[in-house]
Amino acid sequence: MSSADGKLPVLSLQGMRKRFGGVHALRAADLVVSGPGRVHVLLGANGSGKSTLLGILSGQLRPDAGTISLSGGPVQFSSPVDALAKGIAMVSQETAVAPDLSVAENVLLGRGLVRRWSGVSWRRTERRARSVLERLEFDCDPRARVCELRPDQRQMVEIARALSSEARILILDEPTSSLTDDEVDALFSVVGQLKREGVAVIFVSHRLPEVFAIGDEVTVLRDGTTQAQGPIGDFDEHSLVEAMVGEGLAGSVERRASKAPAGGEVALAVRGLRVAGAVHGVDLEVGRGEVVGVSGLVGAGRSEMLEAIFGARPAAGALALAGEEFRPRSPRASIESGIGFLPPDRKGQGLVLGLSVRANLTMVESMTRSRVAIPHLGEEWHRVEGTCERMRVKMASAEMPVGALSGGNQQKVALAKWLVRDPTLLLLDEPTRGVDVAAKAEIHTQLRAIAASGVGMLVSSSENEELLELCDRILVMSRGRMVASFSQDEATEAKLVRSAGGHV
Amino acid sequence: MSSDAATQPNAEASKAAQVLTAPWKATANFRPVLILVVAMFVFFSLTQSVFSSEQNLKNLLADSAILWVIAMGMTFVLISGGFDLSVGATTALVGIFMVKVLALGIPGGLVLAMMIAFGALVGAVVNGIPIGRLNLSVFVVTLATMIALTGVVELWSGGESYYVTAPIAGMIGVDSILGLPVPIWIMGAVFLFSFYVQRLTYFGRDVYAIGGSPAAARLSGIRVPRTLALVYGLMGACAALAGAIAVGRVGAATPTVDSTIALQAIAAVLLGGTALTGGSGGVGGTAVGVLFIAILQNGLSLSGVSSDWQNVVTGVILLLAVLSDRFQLSDVFSRSSEEDDGPGDRDAPPLETAGAGAAGMLDGIGGPSAGHKTPLDG
Numbered sequence: 045m046s047s048a049d050g051k052l053p054v055l056s057l058q059g060m061r062k063r064f065g066g067v068h069a070l071r072a073a074d075l076v077v078s079g080p081g082r083v084h085v086l087l088g089a090n091g092s093g094k095s096t097l098l099g100i101l102s103g104q105l106r107p108d109a110g111t112i113s114l115s116g117g118p119v120q121f122s123s124p125v126d127a128l129a130k131g132i133a134m135v136s137q138e139t140a141v142a143p144d145l146s147v148a149e150n151v152l153l154g155r156g157l158v159r160r161w162s163g164v165s166w167r168r169t170e171r172r173a174r175s176v177l178e179r180l181e182f183d184c185d186p187r188a189r190v191c192e193l194r195p196d197q198r199q200m201v202e203i204a205r206a207l208s209s210e211a212r213i214l215i216l217d218e219p220t221s222s223l224t225d226d227e228v229d230a231l232f233s234v235v236g237q238l239k240r241e242g243v244a245v246i247f248v249s250h251r252l253p254e255v256f257a258i259g260d261e262v263t264v265l266r267d268g269t270t271q272a273q274g275p276i277g278d279f280d281e282h283s284l285v286e287a288m289v290g291e292g293l294a295g296s297v298e299r300r301a302s303k304a305p306a307g308g309e310v311a312l313a314v315r316g317l318r319v320a321g322a323v324h325g326v327d328l329e330v331g332r333g334e335v336v337g338v339s340g341l342v343g344a345g346r347s348e349m350l351e352a353i354f355g356a357r358p359a360a361g362a363l364a365l366a367g368e369e370f371r372p373r374s375p376r377a378s379i380e381s382g383i384g385f386l387p388p389d390r391k392g393q394g395l396v397l398g399l400s401v402r403a404n405l406t407m408v409e410s411m412t413r414s415r416v417a418i419p420h421l422g423e424e425w426h427r428v429e430g431t432c433e434r435m436r437v438k439m440a441s442a443e444m445p446v447g448a449l450s451g452g453n454q455q456k457v458a459l460a461k462w463l464v465r466d467p468t469l470l471l472l473d474e475p476t477r478g479v480d481v482a483a484k485a486e487i488h489t490q491l492r493a494i495a496a497s498g499v500g501m502l503v504s505s506s507e508n509e510e511l512l513e514l515c516d517r518i519l520v521m522s523r524g525r526m527v528a529s530f531s532q533d534e535a536t537e538a539k540l541v542r543s544a545g546g547h548v
Numbered sequence: 549m550s551s552d553a554a555t556q557p558n559a560e561a562s563k564a565a566q567v568l569t570a571p572w573k574a575t576a577n578f579r580p581v582l583i584l585v586v587a588m589f590v591f592f593s594l595t596q597s598v599f600s601s602e603q604n605l606k607n608l609l610a611d612s613a614i615l616w617v618i619a620m621g622m623t624f625v626l627i628s629g630g631f632d633l634s635v636g637a638t639t640a641l642v643g644i645f646m647v648k649v650l651a652l653g654i655p656g657g658l659v660l661a662m663m664i665a666f667g668a669l670v671g672a673v674v675n676g677i678p679i680g681r682l683n684l685s686v687f688v689v690t691l692a693t694m695i696a697l698t699g700v701v702e703l704w705s706g707g708e709s710y711y712v713t714a715p716i717a718g719m720i721g722v723d724s725i726l727g728l729p730v731p732i733w734i735m736g737a738v739f740l741f742s743f744y745v746q747r748l749t750y751f752g753r754d755v756y757a758i759g760g761s762p763a764a765a766r767l768s769g770i771r772v773p774r775t776l777a778l779v780y781g782l783m784g785a786c787a788a789l790a791g792a793i794a795v796g797r798v799g800a801a802t803p804t805v806d807s808t809i810a811l812q813a814i815a816a817v818l819l820g821g822t823a824l825t826g827g828s829g830g831v832g833g834t835a836v837g838v839l840f841i842a843i844l845q846n847g848l849s850l851s852g853v854s855s856d857w858q859n860v861v862t863g864v865i866l867l868l869a870v871l872s873d874r875f876q877l878s879d880v881f882s883r884s885s886e887e888d889d890g891p892g893d894r895d896a897p898p899l900e901t902a903g904a905g906a907a908g909m910l911d912g913i914g915g916p917s918a919g920h921k922t923p924l925d926g
Contacts, residue, residue, distance in 0.1 A: 376769040393767055396760035398827045403753055411769035415751040
């Protein structure tokens with residue numbers, strides 16, 4: 045690798061294109077890191093193609109078209125190991141460390157252990173690890189086991205691992221999403237240290253204040269296309285948000301007429317809900333027939349909050365369901381009290397893929413029946429057939445495994461199984477994840493109709509567009525707390541993005 | 549096959565086709581083994597004149613009764629996503645217990661019922677609760693049970709065999725009713741009961757759900773710990789019944805624990821198309837799996853081939869059967885895994901008029917206030 049001479053960009057991606065089946069994840073994405081020691085911020089909403097671009101950059105994915113050049117010379121990455129050998133290391137969002145090994149072993153895992161004829165020399169391995177840690181000014185015993193470290197320290201171990209391979213370009217994918225403010229400051233000083241050493245950093249974040257605090261230059265992706273790029277000084281908060289969400293997009297979302305919840309009856313009231321390490325005191329109310337959205341970044345505590353209300357996760361706080369005090373002890377108890385929960389992972393949590401459509405649809409409905417009773421198959425089907433028809437589940441037969449249906453139809457089954465019990469409250473986590481556009485619109489219409497029949501809904505989604513379309517009211521969650529609330533008329537995508545990122 | 553059906557535009561036609569092919573399709577999980585069983589039967593009938601004689605077939609079946617009964621219980625354990633290594637020890641323990649209780653002069657029928665209840669209790673409490681409620685590893689729990697119960701058997705028996713004189717033993721093990729040995733009647737009864745539980749009770753469906761996805765089962769309100777305790781209880785009851793049959797056939801309770809019987813039963817279940825990962829399979833396949841082992845053993849010994857070859861063949865066929873199963877599974881679910889790669893879903897049906905859907909919902913869903921009671925409440 046020739047050393048960068050300051051004229052040629054360290055890294056340049058031009059016209060990257062990548063399709064998954066019929067979906068264009070990237071159409072025409074460019075990214076140029078102009079020189080060594082630069083912090084390049086990559087911005088983009090969910091689904092903008094960020095992850096795909098990072099996947100290509102770290103050698104996990106191959107682009108369909110486009111060129112990558114390192115210090116001016118064209119390259120291709122055949123694998124993550126190849127990308128690493130060419131000087132690109134990535135620290136992913138979820139920390140990937142071996143918890144039972146020592147810090148030194150994790151830092152030098154794979155390549156760096158010092159060997160001699162009788163095996164590994166632990167003394168010299170530790171010394172080498174210590175030198176990497178010192179370079180990061182990270183004070184930590186190389187012999188400590190990683191499982192004893194705090195999350196931010198584990199992340200530092202990962203950064204140290206990336207550096208031990210002499211990476212010239214370090215990718216940090218949302219490194220601050222699980223850190224406290226102090227920890228973020230510590231991370232930033234490490235990034236500053238790396239800059240001085242001439243390591244280029246590609247920094248992914250949703251938090252705009254961070255972006256301005258640390259970035260030198262920026263690339264904004266939307267719909268798989270680079271919308272804006274240049275020195276950070278050319279932008280302000282407003283122009284970045286606009287590049288991320290598109291001009292006047294908020295107005296283009298088709299809204300239904302806002303409807304006040306019928307009679308102001310409360311379906312769910314939550315006071316001071318706490319989940320260890322995820323939710324720190326949340327108050328909220330959902331009226332009957334009201335659809336309340338919860339927006340927020342990944343790691344904000346949205347899923348944990350829904351699981352806690354459903355009784356699938358231990359929590360503290362006061363809950364009332366339709367005016368009566370309610371303690372979520374277990375999913376079963378919550379279901380009996382009239383709560384339904386659509387989990388985010390349809391394949392693992394929402395459905396049993398190997399079972400028939402009928403068995404899945406009747407799973408909740410039959411919950412309280414005698415276990416030794418014979419299900420009269422015809423009668424059982426009759427009970428849920430109507431629901432199935434209303435949800436417009438397309439299938440050849442109710443006896444086929446639900447895993448053989450298309451994603452959209454699977455999701456409808458996962459939703460329909462709750463409706464047969466006439467719930468008071470539906471908790472929906474990512475209600476249209478992995479569903480095509482047509483099925484998504486259909487599910488949205490059906491959700492509105494269900495709400496109109498008097499069911500309260502709490503919807504968490506990482507797609508703000510979905511919340512804007514669906515909800516009467518949108519709450520914004522950040523780091524386990526509710527930071528903002530917008531009525532349907534007030535809410536815009538820009539406002540949601542800004543408050544989720546720490547700006548109210 | 550079934551994934552193609554999902555995309556067929558003409559739902560009516562594929563529905564009709566499904567009804568016609570349903571019985572054949574039901575064997576899909578264990579078809580290669582079924583074909584082998586039939587082929588072996590024909591082969592041994594042609595080459596060994598004794599093989600297809602009435603007496604030999606009765607012996608063949610009655611000899612496989614112990615494995616059969618254990619394998620039926622084991623099927624539920626595998627469908628739930630686990631396995632049970634301790635059944636051999638339970639079987640031996642029940643044998644000793646039974647002989648000792650019979651010696652007290654308690655009526656045979658009552659003793660048999662007691663033994664089955666005892667086996668169920670051991671399975672549910674010693675295996676089922678640690679696995680279901682405390683979430684301990686299936687391997688560790690059932691291995692520990694196996695080792696501990698083996699010790700109990702040795703301590704209690706003092707290493708001696710106990711002969712039985714009570715009539716119940718002969719009734720279970722060697723007598724015939726309507727010309728068929730009682731073990732064969734027991735096999736039939738256990739099969740029908742298992743089939744009923746598997747296909748026609750909500751409990752059976754819960755077992756499939758838990759094996760398919762424990763998280764989905766829990767989030768759907770299924771009592772996972774209780775169901776698992778019952779599954780291991782059922783397994784224990786089967787092991788106890790097998791222990792009683794063993795006493796009857798030998799005429800004595802022996803202090804030796806057959807530590808391979810659990811693995812043989814697991815092999816029979818796997819040969820029958822039930823996956824070790826849980827959520828699929830059934831007792832029909834297990835019946836074929838046990839017959840495979842029984843016919844192979846009987847046929848080879850009639851042919852004068854060393855019985856050691858039986859194990860070699862069973863092992864190889866087991867591997868091949870699981871291999872062919874793997875390819876079938878990947879066919880059925882290939883679409884689902886493709887979807888994971890891309891954010892979208894390309895073969896969903898086109899959107900129909902959304903307005904009609906909304907209108908349909910409005911008059912159907914009906915909240916509790918709408919007074920629209922469906923027959924499913926209560």
